[in-house]
Amino acid sequence: MLNRLLRRQPASDATPPRQRLPLLSLVITIAVSIVVLMDVLLDTPLVNGVGGLFVTYAVIIASFALILGVIHLLRVHTRRVQQRANGWLYSLLLIVTVVFFTVVGLIEGPTRGMTQWSVTYLLLPLQSAFFSLLAFFLISVLYRSARIRSWESLLLVVTAALVVVGGTPLGATISPAIETAKEWVLSGIATAGARGIVLGVAVGTVITAFRFIADGRRIFK
């Protein structure tokens, strides 16, 4: 029995070898999922303790997975540099950056020295500049695409103008009714739509979790 659990499933002609999953791994995954789910639903010391332990294990495994991901990334880009593949200079830059900031971070820590300087004066300004380009693209799109061609487009344009202007002091300067209308649109119509989206995501998550517990092999395919 144990040998059968440890060994792979007998290969069938219809199932390629890569899709076979050891039975023991599947059993462990399903059991842990059920325990963690019960930890949320129940309030017993045993289930809460075991569930908390599993969550801690997940955090530790995720940390090692992050390290493995970085190692794999370095291997891939090192191979690209060795083979002088297309764009190998960028791969070399990535490798140098990773090694440099890893060493600096280990020596100085994540919130001091070079690490803090690079985030404050390199990373954040570059990300801000990149996102600020959206404003220029948006104005071009608004001129070309946001045109009144039908009653629906008229409603869209008016609502967009109302929400954008109402969220700024300019709306209150023009008329207090604009701010009131904006609040009504966001709290009434938009919130209803957001609730539907959140409910849909939650239901889908629950269904996916139960599908996995019921038939994990199909999920792994």
Add this chain to the structure above:
Amino acid sequence: MITCPSCGIDNPDSRVFCAVCGTRLQADAPLPELAQEVSPPEPAAKKPALPSWLQGADLELDPPPIAPVIPTFTFPSSEPRRTTPDPATPGDWDDKLDFSDLPDWELDEPLSGMSSAPATPIAEPVAPVVEDEPVYGEGEGSGLLSGVRGPIPIEPIVSIAHRPPAFPTITEDMPTDESQSAANLFAQIAGGAVRPEPITVQRPTLRGAGLLYLLLALVVAIPLALNLIVFDLPAPRASVEAFARTVNTLPSDGTVLVAVDYDGGVQDELTPALAATLTQLHGVIPEGAIVAVSTSPFGAAVAETAWTSSQGDAGVTWENRGFISGGISGQRALLASTAADLVIVVAESGKVTSWVEQDTALAPAYPLLAIVPATSETMLSPYLASGQISGALMSLNDTATYESNTLGLRRRDSIGWQRLDAATLAAATMVGVMLLGSVVGLFKRGR
């Protein structure tokens, strides 16, 4: 079974040569006999009428369908070439063809590779051999492999007769110049000699797009630089007042957990709000502690930036724990093991919802405050309406009113207020351009 000494494959006992590598297995075994030569059939007595300049060439223009023919190679004869047409056999071509400048090869000799002797037919095509024994030389009494002996088994396809190549004629199937050039290009590309040029798609561009970009930049920059426009702040919203009220109710030695999970794209909107919140905490919990965590790798540095921007006495303890791995599992593990009086989440809607869900799953749940950008206000409003979030700062408008009403900052000291003015000008410009585009579109349609 006989094992081949060269490749090691087992062969039947009757085989003389290995079926895989051809090595002789039995040195004393006789070689298989080749097939007998087949005598050629009698040539056809009647030939079609040929023009004089083709006379002498024994071409089978219409070979008999039943008797397939394999051409044989013979050398041209040494007889002098006849350069003029034979007057004894005048034909339609005689008056039109001039042979004086033709190349020096025999016209009345057969074409290269074609035999003047009657073609040698072969026997019936050999049926495909099913058994293991290969077929040696059957049907190969003539042709290129005539007389060739050895271990090479003859595939049935070799003995299949084929017609001689037809005399080339101009047909519609022949490639045109365009198709030939395309085929040449393809051959070059396939051979790697030519790298094809990438096809560039001409995308439709907006005329005057640069003017729009310049307009946006000038409308925002000039009034701010010259301090021409200062918008009056509206009254704070209920969520902002609840935010400030929740922070004010903390004990003086309370502990606040701050989750900083945003990136540089929204840091201009969220960092002033976080800095203002930390400034208020300086005054509310002078003997307490603020613990900063993040589920993003550089969140610790972002939190440190906001802490540096905050103002206040150095009484409160600042502890930056940095990155926590595991995503949602890390959030759950942290909330389960932390004893905090308040949790403040500074992130976009996706991460805020995960923090809210993990906090709600605990019993009892911590009071939760949120600082989100304006784009996340819609997704956060259900949690705000249900009471899972006690208060929130959801835009630069809220940040500016929070700084002004709670902290008493004037415009020149309020970063949120200054950025709100810039955002207001940009929003007004965009709405104006949108309406202008609609008017232009209506005008064009009317014409």
